[in-house]
Amino acid sequence: MTASHSVDSRQPLLQIRDLRKFFPITAGVFNKTVGHVRAVDDVSFDVFEGETLGLVGESGCGKTTTSRCILRAVDPTSGQILFRRKNDEIVDLAKLTRDELQPLRAEIQMIFQDPFGSLNPRMTLFDNVGEPLLVNGMTNRSERTDRVADLLKLVGLRPEFMHRFPHAFSGGQRQRIGIARALSTNPRLVVADEPVSALDVSVQAQVLNLLLELQSRLGLTFLFVAHDLSVVRHISDRVAVMYVGQLVELAPTKTLFSRPRHPYTSALMRAVPVPDPRIPVGEVTLKGEVPSPANPPSGCYFHPRCRFATDRCKVETPALREPSPGHFVRCHFADELDLTTAF
Amino acid sequence: MTAPLLSVRDLHVTFGLDEGSVRAVDGVSFDVLPGQVVGIVGESGCGKSVTMRSILQLVDEPGQIKKGEILYRMRAANGQGESVIDLTKLAKRGAQMRAIRGAEIALIPQEPMAAFSPVHTVGDQIIEAIQLHHRQWRPDGSGLSRAEAREIVVDLFRDVGISMPEQRVDAYSWQLSGGLRQRAMIAMALSCKPRLLIADEPTTAIDVTTQAQVLALLRELQRKYGTAIIFITHDLGVIAQMANSVVVMYLGRVAEQGPVDAIFHAPKHPYTRALLRSIPSIVGQTQVALPTIAGTLPHPFNRPSGCPYHPRCDERKGPECAARVPSLEPVDQGQSVSCFLHHDSSDTQ
Ligand SMILES: Nc1ncnc2c1ncn2[C@@H]1O[C@H](COP(=O)(O)OP(=O)(O)O)[C@@H](O)[C@H]1O
Ligand SMILES: Nc1ncnc2c1ncn2[C@@H]1O[C@H](COP(=O)(O)OP(=O)(O)O)[C@@H](O)[C@H]1O
Ligand code: SF4
Ligand code: SF4
Ligand SMILES: [Mg+2]
Ligand SMILES: [Mg+2]
Numbered sequence: 001m002t003a004s005h006s007v008d009s010r011q012p013l014l015q016i017r018d019l020r021k022f023f024p025i026t027a028g029v030f031n032k033t034v035g036h037v038r039a040v041d042d043v044s045f046d047v048f049e050g051e052t053l054g055l056v057g058e059s060g061c062g063k064t065t066t067s068r069c070i071l072r073a074v075d076p077t078s079g080q081i082l083f084r085r086k087n088d089e090i091v092d093l094a095k096l097t098r099d100e101l102q103p104l105r106a107e108i109q110m111i112f113q114d115p116f117g118s119l120n121p122r123m124t125l126f127d128n129v130g131e132p133l134l135v136n137g138m139t140n141r142s143e144r145t146d147r148v149a150d151l152l153k154l155v156g157l158r159p160e161f162m163h164r165f166p167h168a169f170s171g172g173q174r175q176r177i178g179i180a181r182a183l184s185t186n187p188r189l190v191v192a193d194e195p196v197s198a199l200d201v202s203v204q205a206q207v208l209n210l211l212l213e214l215q216s217r218l219g220l221t222f223l224f225v226a227h228d229l230s231v232v233r234h235i236s237d238r239v240a241v242m243y244v245g246q247l248v249e250l251a252p253t254k255t256l257f258s259r260p261r262h263p264y265t266s267a268l269m270r271a272v273p274v275p276d277p278r279i280p281v282g283e284v285t286l287k288g289e290v291p292s293p294a295n296p297p298s299g300c301y302f303h304p305r306c307r308f309a310t311d312r313c314k315v316e317t318p319a320l321r322e323p324s325p326g327h328f329v330r331c332h333f334a335d336e337l338d339l340t341t342a343f
Numbered sequence: 344m345t346a347p348l349l350s351v352r353d354l355h356v357t358f359g360l361d362e363g364s365v366r367a368v369d370g371v372s373f374d375v376l377p378g379q380v381v382g383i384v385g386e387s388g389c390g391k392s393v394t395m396r397s398i399l400q401l402v403d404e405p406g407q408i409k410k411g412e413i414l415y416r417m418r419a420a421n422g423q424g425e426s427v428i429d430l431t432k433l434a435k436r437g438a439q440m441r442a443i444r445g446a447e448i449a450l451i452p453q454e455p456m457a458a459f460s461p462v463h464t465v466g467d468q469i470i471e472a473i474q475l476h477h478r479q480w481r482p483d484g485s486g487l488s489r490a491e492a493r494e495i496v497v498d499l500f501r502d503v504g505i506s507m508p509e510q511r512v513d514a515y516s517w518q519l520s521g522g523l524r525q526r527a528m529i530a531m532a533l534s535c536k537p538r539l540l541i542a543d544e545p546t547t548a549i550d551v552t553t554q555a556q557v558l559a560l561l562r563e564l565q566r567k568y569g570t571a572i573i574f575i576t577h578d579l580g581v582i583a584q585m586a587n588s589v590v591v592m593y594l595g596r597v598a599e600q601g602p603v604d605a606i607f608h609a610p611k612h613p614y615t616r617a618l619l620r621s622i623p624s625i626v627g628q629t630q631v632a633l634p635t636i637a638g639t640l641p642h643p644f645n646r647p648s649g650c651p652y653h654p655r656c657d658e659r660k661g662p663e664c665a666a667r668v669p670s671l672e673p674v675d676q677g678q679s680v681s682c683f684l685h686h687d688s689s690d691t692q
Contacts, residue, residue: 058550058551058552058553059521059550170639170640171387172639173639200386200387200577201386201577201579201618201621201622202386202617202618202621202635202636203386203639204621205621205622205623205633205634205635205636206635208623208633209632209633209635212630212631212632213632227550227551229551229625230580230622230623230624230625231623233623233625233629234623234627234629234630234633235623235629235630236629237630253629254629257625267552268551268552269625270555271551271552271554271555272551272580272625273551273554273555273558273578273580273581273583273584274580274583274584274625275579275580275582275583275607275619275622275624276583276607277583277584277586277603277604277607278604278607278608279583281562281584284555284556284559286552286555287556288506289520289522289523289553290550
């Protein structure tokens with residue numbers, strides 16, 4: 001069973017099937033492999049054209065590695081990453097060679113948490129934002145100047161800023177520069193890894209508004225990775241939840257937040273502090289620590305922390321199922337548990 | 344009315360840099376009552392950490408306290424009675440300031456990695472602090488052996504929810520996960536039984552699930568030992584859950600201060616109101632534009648005249664906003680505001 005969307009008529013732009021990324025753990029002088037970090041461990045989902053799919057989970061659960069596999073910044077261990085090109089041709093990004101990937105780079109771009117890390121401090125905004133254009137064959141300088149000016153205007157920056165260096169800008173402005181750079185090649189899929197996590201709330205609101213506006217103007221498709229559930233809920237059409245390298249639940253945003261079916265999802269939601277002092281503080285339902293993906297628990301990876309765990313959960317790994325159309329969950333008892341949240 | 348444990352009065356801290364001088368803290372006043380949790384919010388760079396470091400006389404060079412008082416109600420050395428001292432008057436490296444750091448007032452700094460030395464085990468560093476402040480555990484002054492201090496650390500680790508405490512005591516900070524390091528940091532801060540705990544964004548780098556555990560722990564400690572806490576965060580949800588009273592800072596000044604319920608349900612300063620509107624709610628409408636605060640935070644060398652918030656204020660009252668600096672005045676039950684919409688008093692600058 002894969003997380004394709006049986007009720008949605010939109011076409012998938014990206015289909016991830018049984019994706020795995022294991023990092024070897026080496027030891028000794030001969031760098032012998034003594035084990036593996038199962039960073040992404042059997043993940044399948046679709047991203048539909050024009051939607052925002054939110055990807056959440058505690059740190060270390062494999063969100064960034066999943067994103068890096070899609071960008072082919074790392075090579076997946078196994079599985080398929082099917083991408084529908086502009087001409088409707090479907091290619092498997094997991095199988096392509098570096099050379100074969102090159103023409104696809106323009107169609108898939110990334111926005112990072114730390115925009116400064118992705119900008120070259122010694123290059124002006126013109127060079128930083130214009131570089132992907134140059135790489136993609138726009139060699140005419142005046143043509144690039146016009147395009148960079150348009151891009152800066154698009155993200156709410158003044159075109160005159162083109163000749164300044166990144167350090168002259170605040171955190172929020174740098175994130176706008178990172179977005180302009182990502183949009184320079186007219187991508188169809190934008191993978192945003194924690195794009196607002198380092199920003200103050202007032203700046204965060206400005207960047208979220210910009211992303212929503214750009215999506216409706218340009219018809220972009222977003223894979224939006226974040227750990228802040230309020231932010232993910234605000235921006236996403238559907239939300240996927242990861243735990244120790246696995247996808248444990250995926251559903252339309254409203255459904256997921258009002259009726260989660262996986263105990264981990266509901267515990268995660270209960271941990272979010274509500275900005276209203278009149279709402280009493282809930283008890284802590286999720287104790288202990290996330291297991292290491294180098295040594296995941298037997299059976300259901302969540303069983304050591306799950307308050308509904310049974311003997312079956314310790315031995316039998318639940319499969320990803322679709323108990324109601326478009327709602328995917330990896331739990332033996334998804335149909336029986338009552339997990340309604342406060343939201 | 345309970346006398347405050349800590350009272351910061353008109354604090355000014357300036358950094359003299361080559362490019363000019365930065366007024367990092369520009370007239371901050373607030374009180375902390377015994378056993379209370381005071382939440383401090385404000386955008387990065389508004390002076391939260393510098394204010395906290397001033398309390399402990401730990402402001403980095405070239406920062407200098409230019410003006411103001413930090414009054415602390417201190418226990419007498421023999422445990423009998425209290426006296427009020429001005430911490431700004433104490434020598435930075437003097438015996439009295441060293442006696443206060445850790446034993447009276449403990450800081451959980453914003454960078455937990457920097458708080459522990461990488462060359463000594465976490466346990467050794469806490470044991471050393473406990474032995475230094477042995478009177479906190481043995482008021483008769485009889486001192487503590489290494490083995491006794493180690494026992495205390497193991498108990499503290501258990502209290503803060505560190506599993507396998509006997510082994511973890513011998514770990515180096517870089518061997519601990521972010522969540523464990525945060526807990527070890529809290530154990531360190533509590534090791535000398537402070538009456539005031541200052542937590543500078545203690546949960547910013549950790550997941551919501553770990554955050555929920557750390558917050559529950561701090562609440563329990565506060566109930567159990569009556570420790571007063573100053574809690575700094577940019578997460579308004581955390582403030583709502585933790586604080587009895589809230590201080591909202593903007594550009595080195597207090598915009599508004601009051602009981603937590605008033606700040607969230609009857610905010611009076613235009614900045615507080617705008618800040619509360621700009622957070623995506625876990626129950627609100629989705630995929631719509633969030634209300635934002637116009638413009639950006641001014642550069643520290645380029646402070647606006649008059650009310651520091653006036654270039655961005657969407658409720659600006661009139662020409663006085665650009666001409667005079669509104670002072671922090673009480674306007675309601677325990678609520679004070681620096682804004683001409685609520686009073687007409689200004690500070691001389
Ligand atoms: N290059 C790498 N080599 C070895 N382990 C890695 C590497 N990158 C990530 N990991 C491990 O993979 C797991 C998933 O990490 P990551 O994808 O960054 O999670 P997230 O983004 O959800 O925080 C973590 O245990 C991390 O330590
Ligand atoms: N070591 C320093 N050198 C120069 N300026 C500093 C230093 N530390 C802080 N500042 C200045 O003080 C202001 C307040 O900083 P800080 O208290 O750390 O802010 P916050 O904790 O609210 O994010 C900053 O805008 C910065 O300009
Ligand atoms: S399969 Fe069992 S342990 Fe896993 S989430 Fe469901 S009830 Fe909990
Ligand atoms: S004093 Fe004027 S500018 Fe400042 S917050 Fe009040 S109304 Fe706005
Ligand atoms: Mg990540
Ligand atoms: Mg700070």
